[in-house]
Amino acid sequence: MSTHAASDTAHHDDHHDQPATxxxxxxxxxxxxxIGTMYLVFSLTMFFIGGAMxxxxxxxxxxxxxQLMQPEFFNQLTTNHALIMIFGAVMPAFVGLxxxxxxxxxxxxxxxxxxxxxxxxxxxxxxxxxxxxxxLVPGGAAAGGWTLYPPLSLQTGDSFPMLIFAIHMMxxxxxxxxxxxxxxxxxxxxxxxxxxxxxxxxxxxxxxxxLLIAVxxxxxxxxxxxxxxxxxxxxxxxAAGGGDPVMFEHIFWFFGHPxxxxxxxxxxxxxxxxxxxxSRKPLFGATSMIYAIASIAFLSFIVWGxxxxxxxxxxxxxxFYMMSTMLIAVPTGVKVFNWTATMWRGSLTFEPPMLFxxxxxxxxxxxxxxxxxxxxxxxxFQYNQTYFVVAHFHYVLVPGAIFGIMAGVYYxxxxxxxxxxxxxxxxxHFWLSAIFVNVLFFPQHFLGLAGMPRRxxxxxxxxxxxxxxxxxxxxxxxxxxxLFAIVxxxxxxxxxxxxxxxxxxxxxxGLEWTLPxxxxxxxxxxxxxxx
Amino acid sequence: xxxxRGDHDDSTSRALRRASATARxxxxxxxxxxxxxxxxxxxxxxxxxxxxxxxxVGVTSLSHDLYxxxxxxxxxxxxxxxxxxGVMIYALVKFRHSQGAVPDTTLVHSTKVEIIWxxxxxxxxxxMAIPAAKVILMMEDTRNSELSIRVTGYQWKxxxxxxxxxxxxxxxxxxxxxxNFARQLHSGIDPKTVPDYLLNVDNPMVIPSGxxxxxxxxxxxxxxAWWVPDFGAKRSAVPGFVNELWFKVDSGxxxxxxxQCTSLCGRDHGFMPVVVxxxxxxxxxxxVEQQKAALKQAxxxxxxxxxPRSAQVLSTATN
Numbered sequence: 054m055s056t057h058a059a060s061d062t063a064h065h066d067d068h069h070d071q072p073a074t075x076x077x078x079x080x081x082x083x084x085x086x087x088i089g090t091m092y093l094v095f096s097l098t099m100f101f102i103g104g105a106m107x108x109x110x111x112x113x114x115x116x117x118x119x120q121l122m123q124p125e126f127f128n129q130l131t132t133n134h135a136l137i138m139i140f141g142a143v144m145p146a147f148v149g150l151x152x153x154x155x156x157x158x159x160x161x162x163x164x165x166x167x168x169x170x171x172x173x174x175x176x177x178x179x180x181x182x183x184x185x186x187x188x189l190v191p192g193g194a195a196a197g198g199w200t201l202y203p204p205l206s207l208q209t210g211d212s213f214p215m216l217i218f219a220i221h222m223m224x225x226x227x228x229x230x231x232x233x234x235x236x237x238x239x240x241x242x243x244x245x246x247x248x249x250x251x252x253x254x255x256x257x258x259x260x261x262x263x264l265l266i267a268v269x270x271x272x273x274x275x276x277x278x279x280x281x282x283x284x285x286x287x288x289x290x291x292a293a294g295g296g297d298p299v300m301f302e303h304i305f306w307f308f309g310h311p312x313x314x315x316x317x318x319x320x321x322x323x324x325x326x327x328x329x330x331x332s333r334k335p336l337f338g339a340t341s342m343i344y345a346i347a348s349i350a351f352l353s354f355i356v357w358g359x360x361x362x363x364x365x366x367x368x369x370x371x372x373f374y375m376m377s378t379m380l381i382a383v384p385t386g387v388k389v390f391n392w393t394a395t396m397w398r399g400s401l402t403f404e405p406p407m408l409f410x411x412x413x414x415x416x417x418x419x420x421x422x423x424x425x426x427x428x429x430x431x432x433x434f435q436y437n438q439t440y441f442v443v444a445h446f447h448y449v450l451v452p453g454a455i456f457g458i459m460a461g462v463y464y465x466x467x468x469x470x471x472x473x474x475x476x477x478x479x480x481x482h483f484w485l486s487a488i489f490v491n492v493l494f495f496p497q498h499f500l501g502l503a504g505m506p507r508r509x510x511x512x513x514x515x516x517x518x519x520x521x522x523x524x525x526x527x528x529x530x531x532x533x534x535x536l537f538a539i540v541x542x543x544x545x546x547x548x549x550x551x552x553x554x555x556x557x558x559x560x561x562x563g564l565e566w567t568l569p570x571x572x573x574x575x576x577x578x579x580x581x582x583x584x
Numbered sequence: 585x586x587x588x589r590g591d592h593d594d595s596t597s598r599a600l601r602r603a604s605a606t607a608r609x610x611x612x613x614x615x616x617x618x619x620x621x622x623x624x625x626x627x628x629x630x631x632x633x634x635x636x637x638x639x640x641v642g643v644t645s646l647s648h649d650l651y652x653x654x655x656x657x658x659x660x661x662x663x664x665x666x667x668x669x670g671v672m673i674y675a676l677v678k679f680r681h682s683q684g685a686v687p688d689t690t691l692v693h694s695t696k697v698e699i700i701w702x703x704x705x706x707x708x709x710x711x712m713a714i715p716a717a718k719v720i721l722m723m724e725d726t727r728n729s730e731l732s733i734r735v736t737g738y739q740w741k742x743x744x745x746x747x748x749x750x751x752x753x754x755x756x757x758x759x760x761x762x763x764n765f766a767r768q769l770h771s772g773i774d775p776k777t778v779p780d781y782l783l784n785v786d787n788p789m790v791i792p793s794g795x796x797x798x799x800x801x802x803x804x805x806x807x808x809a810w811w812v813p814d815f816g817a818k819r820s821a822v823p824g825f826v827n828e829l830w831f832k833v834d835s836g837x838x839x840x841x842x843x844q845c846t847s848l849c850g851r852d853h854g855f856m857p858v859v860v861x862x863x864x865x866x867x868x869x870x871x872v873e874q875q876k877a878a879l880k881q882a883x884x885x886x887x888x889x890x891x892p893r894s895a896q897v898l899s900t901a902t903n
Contacts, residue, residue: 117775117782119767125851198848204823205806205850292824298807299822332679333687341698363809363846364820365827368724372717379709383702390701393672398688400681414672422661429712431719432654434818435639438809438846499637504813506846509854511767513782514775515636558681 072574080175083167084574085152086469088174092149093462095177097538099141100455102185104531106134111493111527114520119511127510128196129188135199139316140223141181143450146458147319148173148230151258154465155234157565157572158252160243160581165236173229180222187212187219198508200309201276203290203301207283217280224269231265234258243564243577245584249340252563254461256343257322260350264311264318267354272308275301299364306357314353317417317449318346320457321388324410327464328392330561331407332399338391345384345391352381362430363437371430378428382421389418404556405479409460412452412487420448423498438508441501447494452487459486459537466541467555471571472548474540482540485533492526633814640814643837643862646830647816649719657712664708726830729798731791737801737808737821737845740852744789746872747800753875759855760784767855783842788859792868794835801827809847812858820847833862 072078072087082088110130113121122130152170156163164170187194192210195201209216238259242251251259278301281287288294290301329336336342358366358374366374392414401407423445427433436442467473496519501507505516512520551570554561564583568576634640641651679685734745738756746753759767763782766773775781791797801810803821811818819829843858863871 118771118773119769121769123769123851124854128848128851128853196850202807202848205848208806208850292822297825299825333681334689335692337692338694338698339692363818364807365822365825368720371720375716375720376713379713382709383705386705387698387702389668391698393668393675394691394697396672396675396679398685398691399675399679400685400687401676401679402681411672411676415669418665418668422665425661426654426657429653429657429716431650431716431723432657434723435650435654435813435816437818438811502639503634503636504640504843506811506844506854508848509844511775511782511854513780519637 082171082174083163085156085163085167085170086572086574088164088167088170089149089152089154090469091174092145092152092177095174096142096144096146096149096458097541099137099145099181101534101538103134103137103142104534106130106137107527108531110134111524113510114512115524116521117512117514117517122510124510125193125196128198128508129194131508132195132197132199133184133188136184136195136220137181138450139199139312140220141177141184143316143454143458144223144227145177147258147261147316148227150254150319150323150458150461150465151230151234153469154461154565155237155255155258156241157468157568157576158255158563159238159241159246160564160577160583161237161241162575162578162580164233165241166233169229170233173226173233176222176226180219180226183215183222184219187215190215200305201279201301202305203279203282203298206279207290213283214280217276220276221273224273227265228269231262231269234262235266238262243580244582249343250583252322253325253336253339253342254319254322257318257325257346260346261315261318264315264350264353268308268311268315271304272312275304275308278304299361302361302364303357306360307354309360310357311350311353313446313449314349316454317457318350320413320454320461321346323457323461323464324392324413326561326563327406327410327460328395330464330556330559331404331410332396332401333559334395334399335562336391337394337397338387342388342391345387348384349381352377352384356381359428359433362433375428375430379425382425382428385421389414389421402559404463405476405483406460406464408480408483408487409456409463412483413456413460416452416456416487416490417449420445420450420453423448436501438506439501440497440505440507443507444494444497444501447497451494452490456486462541465565466544467551468565468568468570468572470544470548471551471569472544473551473555474544474548478536478540478543482533482536485536486530489526489530489533493523493530494526496520496523496526642814642816643833643841644815644817644831645834646723646832647814649722650816653716653719656715660708660712723829726798726828729796729830731795732798732800733789733791734800734802735789735810735821737803737805737810737849737856739805739850740845740856742785742789742810742845742856742858743804744787749869750872750875752879753872755787757785757787757789757859759852759857760786764855780842782855783844783857783859785857785859788840788861790861790863790868790871791833792865793833793838793862794865795868796830796832798828798830801829806849807847808845808849808856810843810858811846812841812843812860814841814843815860818846835864838862838864838867 072084073081078087079091082091110127113119113127152164190211192212194212195206195209195216197206197209238255278287278289282289282291288296290296290298325336325342356374356378358370359378362371423441427436427442427445463479500516500519503516505512553569554566555570564581633642639651639654641648731749732747734747736743741756741758743756762778763784765771766775766778766781799810801819801821802825803823805823807823808821809818810821815831815833817829817831819827821827839862841860841862845853845856845858
């Protein structure tokens with residue numbers, strides 16, 4: 054059942070034909086394209102802020118000894134780098150892509166709940182202003198890791214309530230966004246678009262939205278318990294009062310593990326759109342790809358213990374979590390094989406979206422391999438809380454999620470702006486990023502295996518060489534991202550006019566490619582019939 | 585500006601494209617190549633017997649088992665990577681539009697192949713899980729340990745309280761003073777001039793080789809974690825709870841082994857190392873007698889109670 058655009062045609066003859074002007078357009082935006090744009094601009098800004106923190110971290114770690122900052126400030130940087138990248142860069146970027154593309158892909162005029170959509174977005178600048186302000190209050194920003202383990206996190210200074218409130222706001226934003234996605238997809242698909250015909254990006258977001266609704270409230274519960282332990286003398290996580298710090302870990306990671314799948318499933322969806330286009334061949338095994346995403350999502354709920362193997366876990370639990378974690382490799386592997394089979398006997402060209410998608414395939418897989426190694430419980434006792442873990446999650450998040458986002462942006466940017474962008478600059482951005490992301494993170498595997506713990510501002514001298522290499526990679530990778538901003542800004546301001554199909558010769562499937570570029574401010578005001 | 589560049593016929597640009605396509609094809613393996621090329625880096629062992637880019641084999645049966653499992657999984661991953669990346673690279677080179685490849689748009693689906701590439705990974709995973717499960721069970725067996733030591737994490741030092749034959753021995757183990765001076769912000773001291781920088785303490789834990797040692801870990805404040813890579817021994821120290829772990833250093837592997845706190849515990853998380861002095865059982869007995877004699881003297885009103893010092897460490901620490 055889809056909501057027909059009949060009510061939209063009634064609106065058509067009022068002043069909504071043209072967007073509002075000035076600040077009102079953005080403050081009161083209800084158009085999914087405007088809200089999507091705001092999310093994307095916001096996330097790019099947060100990416101640079103979180104990235105600047107990473108540059109400072111790598112600068113301190115360039116050499117042994119402390120050169121730039123006190124250890125407590127270093128801990129504030131590592132904590133907030135993660136919070137900003139996860140909640141400010143990766144998640145809002147995917148929401149921005151969802152806002153722009155889901156209505157276009159399913160032939161809907163907008164998201165189902167446009168005003169709630171506006172609220173979901175505008176919570177975020179407030180939440181992050183609050184979060185960043187924590188650096189300025191006595192005691193400084195949170196410094197106990199983004200994982201907020203008590204009792205350490207309860208030693209946070211005056212900024213503690215600001216941190217908790219900011220997290221609550223981010224969570225509310227995500228939950229409302231997820232509700233919007235589900236309601237839109239379930240109710241507003243064009244006639245003839247049954248679920249199995251829906252594009253993979255929309256599918257990946259449908260499943261991600263359910264994950265968000267399931268786990269963001271759990272995070273809210275966990276941080277609220279921290280708040281009451283801190284201010285209201287509860288003892289959820291205080292053994293002296295009958296509580297248990299490890300219980301926090303359970304609650305946090307019950308959120309935290311699905312959270313990392315929330316951060317990767319939309320990227321899987323994007324890759325599943327890009328590879329077929331530039332291989333000029335349909336996605337191999339599309340139905341099985343959908344089942345794989347669903348299995349990964351389901352399995353993500355029963356593996357959280359793998360973050361806690363060294364905390365004194367009973368044998369039965371160690372065995373269970375080892376097996377469930379290893380099991381996730383199966384549907385993930387299926388996806389990698391299907392993507393490869395999509396390229397197999399295709400006809401490949403290597404435009405920037407395709408370059409990022411291919412890099413994703415290789416480098417995300419490397420992150421997957423280190424993940425498999427981490428799943429082997431006894432070996433994990435040597436890897437846990439070392440740079441090996443840092444290398445693993447940065448491989449799946451940076452050349453994984455972030456490259457997925459960049460691939461999506463490079464893929465759909467001409468549809469949004471109406472202009473082809475500077476291919477040379479985009480390719481330069483790609484090559485610099487792809488090379489230096491490896492220089493930055495690959496040596497961290499060695500550091501972890503050689504015995505370097507994580508979250509330390511200074512290290513024993515035998516870790517010097519790889520830290521230096523990693524820092525150089527970090528500076529180069531960070532600087533290269535400026536090219537991304539330049540390409541985007543240039544494309545907004547002008548460039549060769551893009552056709553509806555944008556990627557000539559590839560004949561991409563998907564309703565978005567039936568619209569002119571740029572897509573009209575109000576698109577699919579009448580639902581397309583694709584029966 | 586055209587999007588696909590397959591239209592250009594110029595031989596220079598063809599050669600360039602071939603070169604860049606080859607570069608692209610090899611890019612996928614670049615990370616592994618980087619890893620292998622890193623063999624050129626001379627790795628200096630220091631904290632432990634790691635060669636600088638792999639786990640140490642270590643000096644306990646536990647660490648040997650962990651190393652073996654690690655290498656097994658590693659080689660399985662390498663083998664899978666070679667196959668999968670090989671197929672990807674082949675596809676990237678062979679099926680290029682610029683080389684005239686025509687897409688086979690009928691190749692979209694194969695239930696048979698999906699089943700095969702689901703079953704084979706499951707088989708590989710089961711094969712990896714079985715030896716791992718055996719080691720899990722072995723790690724949990726703390727029965728018949730010959731020496732137990734209570735280890736308490738503090739912000740930011742360790743406390744060791746001996747039980748069994750060492751009952752009564754109790755001392756703190758803190759970052760050595762020379763490291764502590766050098767690590768201060770703008771200290772002006774080059775870390776490379778400090779012996780075992782950040783990995784030296786005033787009073788190491790002393791244990792006998794060839795003996796099953798059991799640690800009972802807890803914390804006085806926040807969550808810490810005790811880790812010596814060469815022992816393969818790591819466990820969290822959780823306030824209000826006691827975690828158990830055991831290891832047995834091989835006879836003949838006496839010496840000093842170093843590790844660090846491995847759970848973020850605040851400002852000086854990076855500055856509370858773990859140092860273990862492994863001695864022969866006879867030397868350990870002598871040490872225990874010395875400590876107990878010193879304790880008796882202190883209790884009898886003699887010299888004020890001092891934490892027992894290890895002679896070996898005294899020579900390097902500037903106390």
